[in-house]
Amino acid sequence: MVEQAKLGDREAFTRLAFELSDHLFAVAHRILRDFDAAGDALQVTLLRIWRDLPSLRDPDRFEAWAYRVLLRACQDQLRRQNRQPRTLHLLAADAIAADPALAIVNREQLDRAFRTLTTEQRAAIVLQYYRDMSLPQIAEVLQVPIGTVRSRLHYAKRALRSAIDADSRPTTREGRTA
Amino acid sequence: MNRERAFDQVLRHWLDDGADQAPERYVWAAIEDVERTAQRGVWQASLKGTLMKVTPAMTVLSAAAVVLLAIVAYQVLGSSRFAPPAEPSSTPRLIVVADLSRILPPTEVDLNTGSPLPAVTGLQALGVLLPEGTDGFPQTGFIDARMTAHSGEGGYQTSSALFDTAADAQRGFDFLTTTLDVKSTHGWSLERTGEVPGLGDESLSYSGSAPFAGLRNVGVYLWRVNNVLLAVFQFNYTGNALHTLALEMDARAH
Numbered sequence: 274m275v276e277q278a279k280l281g282d283r284e285a286f287t288r289l290a291f292e293l294s295d296h297l298f299a300v301a302h303r304i305l306r307d308f309d310a311a312g313d314a315l316q317v318t319l320l321r322i323w324r325d326l327p328s329l330r331d332p333d334r335f336e337a338w339a340y341r342v343l344l345r346a347c348q349d350q351l352r353r354q355n356r357q358p359r360t361l362h363l364l365a366a367d368a369i370a371a372d373p374a375l376a377i378v379n380r381e382q383l384d385r386a387f388r389t390l391t392t393e394q395r396a397a398i399v400l401q402y403y404r405d406m407s408l409p410q411i412a413e414v415l416q417v418p419i420g421t422v423r424s425r426l427h428y429a430k431r432a433l434r435s436a437i438d439a440d441s442r443p444t445t446r447e448g449r450t451a
Numbered sequence: 452m453n454r455e456r457a458f459d460q461v462l463r464h465w466l467d468d469g470a471d472q473a474p475e476r477y478v479w480a481a482i483e484d485v486e487r488t489a490q491r492g493v494w495q496a497s498l499k500g501t502l503m504k505v506t507p508a509m510t511v512l513s514a515a516a517v518v519l520l521a522i523v524a525y526q527v528l529g530s531s532r533f534a535p536p537a538e539p540s541s542t543p544r545l546i547v548v549a550d551l552s553r554i555l556p557p558t559e560v561d562l563n564t565g566s567p568l569p570a571v572t573g574l575q576a577l578g579v580l581l582p583e584g585t586d587g588f589p590q591t592g593f594i595d596a597r598m599t600a601h602s603g604e605g606g607y608q609t610s611s612a613l614f615d616t617a618a619d620a621q622r623g624f625d626f627l628t629t630t631l632d633v634k635s636t637h638g639w640s641l642e643r644t645g646e647v648p649g650l651g652d653e654s655l656s657y658s659g660s661a662p663f664a665g666l667r668n669v670g671v672y673l674w675r676v677n678n679v680l681l682a683v684f685q686f687n688y689t690g691n692a693l694h695t696l697a698l699e700m701d702a703r704a705h
Contacts, residue, residue, distance in 0.1 A: 281490055287482050298473030303466055311470070312477040313635045319481035320488060320629060327490050383465050402459065403466040430458065 275332045278323070286326075290319050297343050303399045304347045306388060314346040321346065337413045340400070344414070348392045386436035394429035397422055484632045487643055546679045546704060551597040551611045554681065554703045556696065571598040576610050580627050580673070580682055589626050592619025606687075607696060611704075612680040617652070624675045627682075628655050631671060638663050641671065647694075650701050651676040661686065672697040676704040 274292070277285035297318055302311035321342050329338055387395065393415065400406045400414060412419045546554075574588060576596035581588060592615035599609045614620040634640050641659035654674035661669050670685040670693045681700050685693045 283485060286485060290478055290482060290485075294473035294478045295471060298477070299469065299471050302470045308470060309635070312474055313633060313638070315473055316477045316481045316484070316635075317629070317633055319478065320484045320632065323481075323485045324488055324490055324625075324629070380465060380468075383461070398462065399466060402462045430462075433462075434458070 275326075275329075275335045279326045279329065279332065281327075286323055290322075293322075293339060294319070297339065300340070300399055300404065301343055301347055303403055304344075304392070304395045305350055306384060310350045314343065314350050317346040317349070318343045334413070337410070340414045341416065344392070344396050347396070351392055382437050383433070386433045389436045390429050390432055394425055394432065397425040398429050398433075401426060480634060487632070488629075546613060546677060548595050548613055550704070551595065551613055551679075554611045554679070554700050555597055555599050555609045556607075556699070557599075572596065577612055577627075577682075580610065580671070580684065581630060589622050591622065592616055593623065606685070607692065608684045608686075609696065609700065610680075610682040610684070611700070614678045614680070617675075617678045620675050620678045620680050621653070623680050624653060624673065627673055627680070631655075631657055631673070635662075639669075641669065647672060647674065647697065650674045650697060651681065651704075674701070676701065679704060 274285050274289045278289050294315060298311055298315045301314040301318075302308060305311050305314060318339070322339055325342070329335060387398075390398070396415065397411060400411045401408075406414070408419050408422050411422045415422060415425075417425075572595060574590070574593070574596065576598035577588065594613040594615060596610060596612035598611075599607075612620075612623065614623060631639055631641055632643070638661075639657075639659065640662055641657040644656045644658050647654040647656050650672070651674035654672065656673075657669075657671040659669055660667050664686075666686040668685070668687055670683075672681075672683045672693060674681050674697070681697075681704060683693055683697050683700070
């Protein structure tokens with residue numbers, strides 16, 4: 274199907290689009306945390322996939338390439354909506370060690386905390402914990418070395434915990450976030 | 452370590468809970484866009500494939516053959532027979548920054564104060580075509596842009612954007628048309644009305660509305676003349692000057 278679509282077969286692309294759309298939308302929705310924005314990102318992604326498909330040299334790498342196109346669309350969405358987070362000052366390691374029990378972390382806290390992450394950090398988290406991708410797979414999608422993926426995940430989780438911790442302690446929150 | 456695992460578990464559960472099915476309307480909208488969009492780079496890919504099949508030995512032989520032919524031609528015909536071309540080159544001239552304002556209609560005057568409205572320059576001058584911001588705009592080769600401001604609640608805005616090369620301008624054209632094609636609740640709700648015959652090297656026109664700004668009767672002409680992108684944007688206005696304005700700008704760009 275990818276090969277056919279690459280050669281300009283619109284019917285093959287239509288089938289491919291329906292096959293891909295659930296996966297792409299689910300990832301976009303988790304990164305953007307917004308249903309409509311995820312739909313817009315999906316629409317742009319499918320169009321860009323069609324437009325740029327002839328430039329894909331190795332059809333075996335289509336999935337990673339498609340996710341890469343999606344992540345760029347998500348990044349555009351976040352930028353355009355001015356949702357790009359401000360830099361979060363990380364808490365010191367000892368402060369994290371004393372973070373509140375995870376059991377009390379609720380969905381809203383996680384949601385707020387997740388929105389403080391950069392697009393790259395969000396992507397790394399979603400690809401690992403939602404898509405269950407390995408570090409080399411994530412590295413291929415993001416086109417960065419494995420070490421960079423590892424470090425993004427580390428800082429993303431640390432930032433999440435910091436934000437959750439700050440969220441749980443409103444009296445000290447102002448001093449900890451930018 | 453247990454805390455680490457527990458946190459990972461919390462993350463997984465939280466991420467599992469979300470939309471898993473794409474609303475079909477977005478997929479169909481994309482497929483409609485695809486129907487109107489040509490794939491990019493098919494000929495480049497095929498040319499590249501052809502070139503890759505050429506071996507170094509073939510390249511050397513071909514170059515040698517060209518040199519040999521040139522020497523033979525020179526000796527047989529003599530250099531004096533190569534007369535200068537009778538007509539000047541038909542290559543279109545490259546537009547420069549100084550041309551940008553000249554191409555656009557005169558800047559409007561503020562109806563309240565009587566003074567000319569300030570000129571808008573740089574990427575901001577494309578702002579009217581990029582309701583969700585200029586961040587994603589491909590800036591490779593982008594030099595500068597101008598936009599005429601508007602003074603009323605409806606009317607026209609015109610833009611001209613200069614790029615280093617025609618290929619850079621083409622990339623800008625592709626990006627803007629892709630953006631204009633997307634229908635969203637906080638962006639455009641435009642329909643392509645087709646190419647505009649006789650306008651630039653490539654052109655597209657749109658009509659519809661702009662939900663992001665609550666604008667009705669929106670019409671857009673976007674076209675490229677060599678290394679410059681030109682646009683006319685009509686909003687909250689039912690006049691028919693869109694086409695005339697575009698033709699005048701196009702003539703000044705040539």
